[in-house]
Amino acid sequence: MAVDVDPVTEATPKAVPLRRNRDFNLLWSGQAASLLGSQMSAVAYPLLILAVTGSAAQAGIVASAQLFSTLIFLLPAGVIADRYRRKAILVIASLIQMIAGATVVPAVLSHHVYIIQLVVVGIVQGIAGAYYQGASRGALRRIVTTEQLPEAMAATQVRDRATVMIGPPAGGALFGISHSLPFTCDSISYGAIALAGALMHKPLDPEHIPPREPLRKGVVNGLRFVFDEPFLRLFAIWAAVLNGVIFGVRLTVIVLARNRGATPVEVGTLLSISAACGLAGALVAVPVTRLAGGRLLTLICSWTFAIASLGMIFAPSVWVIAVLAGLTGFALAPVNVILTARATGVTPDHLQATVGNTMLLCYSSFSSFTPALFGALTDKVGVYPVITIATVIYALIALWLQFSRSLHQVSERPKPANSTAAAVSPNAVSPNAVSPNAVSPNAVSPNAVSPNGSSPNGSSPNGSSPDGKPRRGSYAPRHAQRRWRKRNRNR
Secondary structure: OOEOOOHHHHHOOOOOOHHHOHHHHHHHHHHHHHHHHHHHHHHHHHHHHHHHOOOHHHHHHHHHHHHHHHHHHHHHHHHHHHHOOHHHHHHHHHHHHHHHHHOHHHHHHOOOOOHHHHHHHHHHHHHHHHHHHHHHHHHHHHHOOOOOHHHHHHHHHHHHHHHHHHHHHHHHHHHHHOOOHHHHHHHHHHHHHHHHHHHOOOOOOOOOOOOOOOHHHHHHHHHHHHHHOHHHHHHHHHHHHHHHHHHHHHHHHHHHHHHOOOOHHHHHHHHHHHHHHHHHHHHOHHHHHHHHOHHHHHHHHHHHHHHHHHHHHOOOOHHHHHHHHHHHHHHHHHHHHHHHHHHHHHOOHHHHHHHHHHHHHHHHHHHOOHHHHHHHHHHHHOHHHHHHHHHHHHHHHHHHHHOOOHHHHHHOOOOOOOOOOOOOOOOOOOOOOEOOOOOOOOOOOOOOOOOOOOOOOOOOOOOEOOOOOEOOOOOOOHHHHHHHHHHHHHO
């Protein structure tokens, strides 16, 4: 399967700076409002359930309902977001989330809050969120050029880190004023992102939408593409394991801080320091990447996690733990920018949503259950053995990356990928065709035909050499081979 040069990049040789890119700013600001509202409600939901029922278990059920509904629908939602109008999906999914969240407000105001209603709201918002995730990934690829992807991903990281820092305390403060305020703000934020999607002008769909195929086949093709492409496979495995350990060991680190005499305020400050360092890392991600390169930064980040985790065991105070956690947050942000931009750049346009949701499923797979696993291990064997286990896993990841050939591709400039030829025919080729699995700028498809009608090795399109002789091992038609043998005998 061959792919053409991205028409988005080719059509705009001099790209508009992101600060003047109207559609990017709409998408970025709309998502910022939505994420801020989601962070507010993420704190407000447990507080509301605890105030009504006093049950932490029921609060966990509501949170799990949204998480697992998103994970279950990620793969089919990605396929659908690549086949149908992405702009419509962005708007409709956001409106569904807005309406579902708005139903909580009158329930809170009337003091008739039922757990079943909150569970249904979580499921509906989770399913709609899966569709939005896929469509927004494809939309971003259409409104910025390949060269702008690192800068766009850095801006996205800054936005995400900022909302994580601001949202929870704001949600808690609003809940203290009125129990319904966080949910009102969350619902309004979904309306803001729906409006932002509706106002976008640029076409968000692929240039050539591939023929419709069964949903199951589309899901399988997305999985196959991710695990057949060496870089995407490496990124998916690395992110899945790293995220799983990070989310799992976080609770253990909180227990360690409490054992060091930290107060609840100091524990909250520890987490805030880590988030602030991550924000700082995202702010300097682009210049740091230009200086050090993607492979070196990824290796530094991986070894930093192993060393910092080991240092936490011997940390004499909570503030040393906070500094070590901050170092990991600072090191991780630029790597997230590098790898995400690279993954977006090597993915064909007609697979952006499918591959994006597949990768998101990989990132989230382990982290959905590792907190419970690490918590149980902490209760069973204690804090230090669990942190030691995390340290060993971090070190194994770093060693694997140290000798991984696929990681060298991170420092190469990705060839823009799109679906122009692939959408027409699975075996189509073009003068500029490149293999979808090749990320080198000079890579060509093994069967690519050059503009002069000959293949890269000098043979003609039917597999024969310039003198008409079929090349050994070629795929020349049988009639061409018989014609050459007959002409040779006549000589």
